[in-house]
Amino acid sequence: MITPLLQIKNLSTGYFPKKRESKVLHQALNMDLAAGELVCILGPNGAGKSTLLRTLLGFQKSLKGETYYSGRSLKELSVQEMAKIVSVVLTDRIDDSFLTVYEVVATGRYPYGSFTGSLKDSDKEIVQNAIQQLGIENFSSQLFSTLSDGEKQKTMIARAIAQETPLIFLDEPAAFIDSPSKVSLMEILINLAHEHKKGILLTTHDMEPALRFADKLWLLGINGEFEEGEPQKLIEDGSINRFFDNEEVVFNKDKVRFEKSNI
Amino acid sequence: MESKKNTGFWFLVFAVLLAVLFLTNLWYGSVLISWQEVWAALTNSSETAKTAQVIVQEYRLPQAVTALAVGMALGVAGLLLQTLFRNPLAGPSVLGISSGASLGVALVVLLGGAFNLQWPESLKIMGELSVVLMAFAGSLLVLGVILFVSGRIANIVTVLIIGIMIGYAVSAVVGVLQYFSRSTELHAYVIWGLGSFSNTNTDQSTFLLIATLLGILFSLLFMRQLNALLLGDNYARSLGVNTKQIQFILILVAGFLIALATAFTGPIAFVGLAVPHLARSFYRTSNHRILLPAVILMGGVLTLLCNLIAKLPGYDISLPINAVTSIIGAPIVVWVIVKRGRIKMK
Numbered sequence: 001m002i003t004p005l006l007q008i009k010n011l012s013t014g015y016f017p018k019k020r021e022s023k024v025l026h027q028a029l030n031m032d033l034a035a036g037e038l039v040c041i042l043g044p045n046g047a048g049k050s051t052l053l054r055t056l057l058g059f060q061k062s063l064k065g066e067t068y069y070s071g072r073s074l075k076e077l078s079v080q081e082m083a084k085i086v087s088v089v090l091t092d093r094i095d096d097s098f099l100t101v102y103e104v105v106a107t108g109r110y111p112y113g114s115f116t117g118s119l120k121d122s123d124k125e126i127v128q129n130a131i132q133q134l135g136i137e138n139f140s141s142q143l144f145s146t147l148s149d150g151e152k153q154k155t156m157i158a159r160a161i162a163q164e165t166p167l168i169f170l171d172e173p174a175a176f177i178d179s180p181s182k183v184s185l186m187e188i189l190i191n192l193a194h195e196h197k198k199g200i201l202l203t204t205h206d207m208e209p210a211l212r213f214a215d216k217l218w219l220l221g222i223n224g225e226f227e228e229g230e231p232q233k234l235i236e237d238g239s240i241n242r243f244f245d246n247e248e249v250v251f252n253k254d255k256v257r258f259e260k261s262n263i
Numbered sequence: 264m265e266s267k268k269n270t271g272f273w274f275l276v277f278a279v280l281l282a283v284l285f286l287t288n289l290w291y292g293s294v295l296i297s298w299q300e301v302w303a304a305l306t307n308s309s310e311t312a313k314t315a316q317v318i319v320q321e322y323r324l325p326q327a328v329t330a331l332a333v334g335m336a337l338g339v340a341g342l343l344l345q346t347l348f349r350n351p352l353a354g355p356s357v358l359g360i361s362s363g364a365s366l367g368v369a370l371v372v373l374l375g376g377a378f379n380l381q382w383p384e385s386l387k388i389m390g391e392l393s394v395v396l397m398a399f400a401g402s403l404l405v406l407g408v409i410l411f412v413s414g415r416i417a418n419i420v421t422v423l424i425i426g427i428m429i430g431y432a433v434s435a436v437v438g439v440l441q442y443f444s445r446s447t448e449l450h451a452y453v454i455w456g457l458g459s460f461s462n463t464n465t466d467q468s469t470f471l472l473i474a475t476l477l478g479i480l481f482s483l484l485f486m487r488q489l490n491a492l493l494l495g496d497n498y499a500r501s502l503g504v505n506t507k508q509i510q511f512i513l514i515l516v517a518g519f520l521i522a523l524a525t526a527f528t529g530p531i532a533f534v535g536l537a538v539p540h541l542a543r544s545f546y547r548t549s550n551h552r553i554l555l556p557a558v559i560l561m562g563g564v565l566t567l568l569c570n571l572i573a574k575l576p577g578y579d580i581s582l583p584i585n586a587v588t589s590i591i592g593a594p595i596v597v598w599v600i601v602k603r604g605r606i607k608m609k
């Protein structure tokens with residue numbers, strides 16, 4: 001029995017506004033993520049998807065509970081060790097004017113290199129492979145800031161691949177991308193999970209790609225509700241309806257899409 | 264895209280320029296000294312006329328070395344601060360450290376006069392060790408406060424703002440001291456504030472150079488973290504950078520370099536802010552593996568150039584350094600930015 005890449009035990013997420021009680025977003029969460037799985041954290045805006053991700057990464061403190069990476073507790077892992085376990089793709093903007101695409105992807109090798117950040121030949125090969133995998137060779141020497149949002153996103157994913165971590169976490173990766181690119185993005189992520197046996201965790205409020213592509217869903221509700229399972233099961237047992245139907249829009253199980261409510 | 268050849272070319276250009284400017288600073292001055300005499304003075308040949316040797320060795324050499332050291336120190340400090348704060352307007356003045364130095368000097372120069380305190384004679388003299396020590400102490404005090412704040416507050420922008428506010432507060436205190444001062448002390452203080460590379464003797468300039476080099480060498484250990492910071496705190500952290508620790512270290516190193524420079528020369532305007540931008544525009548890169556050596560060279564070039572220009576009026580008149588760095592520096596930076604590259608940092 002292989003230890004899952006990620007284990008979440010009795011986790012409570014939230015934050016501590018000063019002078020007030022802690023605000024709990026979700027409690028008693030228990031999930032696993034295994035190698036080769038693509039999991040989508042799905043939920044409406046404000047449900048706490050990004051908070052969960054940040055808590056898992058250790059960017060934010062959990063209110064309770066433990067997170068384990070291949071059996072090792074997050075609390076005991078140093079920042080440097082985490083860098084070899086999880087790589088990230090975030091919504092943070094990078095605004096530096098002179099970084100090239102190649103240089104951005106190359107930062108993925110930093111956890112493995114010397115203090116000067118210079119790349120060995122083996123590093124260069126890994127960077128080149130990541131660039132090719134995402135199909136961005138044509139602008140690898142272009143300035144990152146001149147790229148379109150979709151191209152930037154591909155660059156950041158290539159960067160995460162270059163970091164050679166067993167897990168990749170993505171926060172709203174499809175947020176600024178047009179529909180065809182969304183599909184292409186999901187295909188890349190599925191490939192990383194199924195072919196390359198990485199564990200992929202992404203947050204999204206975009207239902208349809210998640211339902212289509214994910215191996216598992218973690219549903220987060222606005223009021224702390226949580227449900228996990230395979231997309232098909234969650235559709236059939238009405239969980240999707242429970243979490244996402246509202247006065248204006250309902251989820252149609254047969255057609256697997258959201259429609260205007262008839263109420 | 265500019266290639267590695269371009270990088271090599273500029274390094275060569277600025278290295279040569281640095282050497283040329285250094286030697287020219289030794290040669291040019293209010294007293295005419297020939298190149299042979301300069302060379303003889305440098306090699307300590309006893310054939311030189313005594314006066315020329317003394318001028319070069321005791322006056323111009325320390326002056327040039329001081330200018331070189333301060334240029335390098337402020338260039339590096341400016342780069343570290345601009346990357347740390349992700350702000351193109353960050354510079355040595357931003358941490359309030361030069362204000363701290365001003366406070367230290369004001370206490371020595373102004374306070375003694377204002378309240379007719381009987382400082383021991385040895386402490387009262389402008390340009391002597393006391394001023395240096397008090398300036399350094401003042402800087403370290405402010406630096407200590409900033410480091411304390413940085414350790415408690417995660418948001419770097421907040422630290423930046425606090426640094427600026429401390430600068431204002433300290434300047435206000437100095438303003439009060441100035442208000443109660445006599446004109447002779449006031450004048451001495453103002454002169455200090457205009458910056459000068461000439462207030463150091465041979466020992467002091469040597470010390471300054473060595474201490475600067477040590478600080479700079481230490482900063483070279485963090486090239487990779489500096490590059491990672493360009494992506495933002497979250498990405499940097501995901502790459503294994505301990506952001507709180509690096510924040511502390513960078514403020515410490517930059518603060519040390521600024522305190523050192525300011526103690527011996529007074530606050531030098533503009534160099535720390537401009538040199539990193541110049542380096543980025545010439546080398547067209549953000550990679551600190553190239554930028555750190557680049558600002559070391561270009562910082563020295565800028566200050567040596569300004570020192571030379573300050574001496575141009577000839578005879579006994581030399582312009583205050585801060586006037587030169589600002590008047591010459593500002594148009595140069597604008598020209599370079601407009602012609603060669605954008606500054607677009609978050």
